[in-house]
Amino acid sequence: MHTHSPIASQTDTVLRAENLNVYYGSFRALRNISLDIAKNQITALIGPSGCGKSTLLRCFNRLNDLIKGFKADGRVYYHAQDLYASEVDPVEVRRRIGMxxxxPNPFPKSxxxxxxxxxxxxxxKGDMDELVEQSLKQAALWGEVKDKLRESGLALSGGQQQRLCIARAIAVQPDIILMDEPASALDPISTLRIEDLMQELKQQYTIVIVTHNMQQASRASDRTAFxxxxxxEKGGRSGYLVEYDRTEIIFQSPQQQITQEYVSGRFG
Incomplete structure (x- = not known):
């Protein structure tokens, strides 16, 4: 089974999981996950509910640390740094790897x-007005809000709120943006705007997205992990990686029968 597709060697790998197992107490949520995330690409994580997609996403910026009973073995590398090494500051990790x-969860602020x-x-220490404007422009929101910057973020529509959250994530100038089903609460038009925005953002950022929407994964991502x-044997359930490749291969000619069934909607 080839989980490491040949393109990984030609691109910079910014995140790498190696034999990653994730536990919550005695429950193993993820089993032996190994995959590379390539720089300036959009990688989609797909699969049925409960397969650990969001758990993996949260391993990449150490958000799982906040969950009682969480432990991981194996390795997660950011560039060549082991993210779980004792000297690594999780707060700094979350600055570089935004979520x-x-x-949409804007703060109850302007x-x-x-x-x-x-x-x-x-x-x-720089010019905050300039940074706010630049971040809102990058999130394709500036034109809609430039005259109401002092109004509450909560007054925006759902799609605008999600773009505000993207602006908030990029304002700290991260390297990677993780998106956990960023459009699942949005209407189709707002969803397409978020997808267009992701295409622009990948020029500067590496993006990893969890999505339940097959069309979204096939339209918006460069690589897909199923x-x-x-x-x-104990009746518990663990998520595992079936297949990981360029998106067009996963959707058109996957190696595994089960991948084919899932992406064509005949699964489950």
């Missing part, structure tokens, strides 16, 4: 203060 959640929040936290769940 956009499933439901649009301006939402974007400026992270930079202020990390002691940004995960599945299997029962173990």
């Amino acid at each position: 956009v959640f499933q439901k 649009i301006y203060d939402n974007v400026a929040f992270g930079p202020r936290l990390v002691g940004y 995960f599945n769940v299997e029962e173990n």
